[in-house]
Amino acid sequence: MKQALCVAALLPICAFAGDIYKWTDAAGNVHYGDNPAEDVNAERVYIRSRPSDRARTAASRNRAETATRSAATSANAENQETAQAPGPTPEELREQAKEKARKCAEFKQRLQSMVQSRRLYREDDNGERVYLDEQEMQTARDNTQSKVEEYCNP
Known part of the structure; x- marks a missing residue:
């Protein structure tokens, strides 16, 4: 649920930001951002949007x-x-x-x-x-x- 909230919070920013990355820190917490930490393996998140129903x-x-x-x-x-x-x-x-x-x-x-x-x-x-x-x-x-x-x- 926290991940969904985090992604939902980042969606409006996506139009202005470059790439969004997802990574997990040493404590096991998942993070999202446009600049991943240098000492972790980050994966790029592709965000697709669709019109509302x-x-x-x-x-x-x-x-x-x-x-x-x-x-x-x-x-x-x-x-x-x-x-x-x-x-x-x-x-x-x-x-x-x-x-x-x-x-x-x-x-x-x-x-x-x-x-x-x-x-x-x-x-x-x-x-x-x-x-x-x-x-x-x-x-x-x-x-x-x-x-x-x-x-x-x-």
Whole structure:
């Protein structure tokens, strides 16, 4: 963890610095820097950067939250209408069918993505990726499959 923090702290400097080296001192502590100590064997560290996926992840999270809110709102509206009206109007039935078809397509796409992906992850409270183990991945796939069956079957 300390190494990851150290590398993360050095990443912004990399644009201005030349080479970054990694070495271990006599006490066994790992060090990083642009000038290694002369009496140790240092190896050059190659740092690769890639663009952040935070914007895409935030957008998908917002879509999911919006879908959850709209589902909750429609469920509340349905409960109120059931108490007041004898049955749904044809327009309401069409809207429900559209929503069900949209969710069916969404969960089918998620399931296909999960099946094709080698690794799945979720974001923790700090916005960092936490990769799922095999059992968690299978549970997520099973849950998504049950949602596909729920929304795609008549």
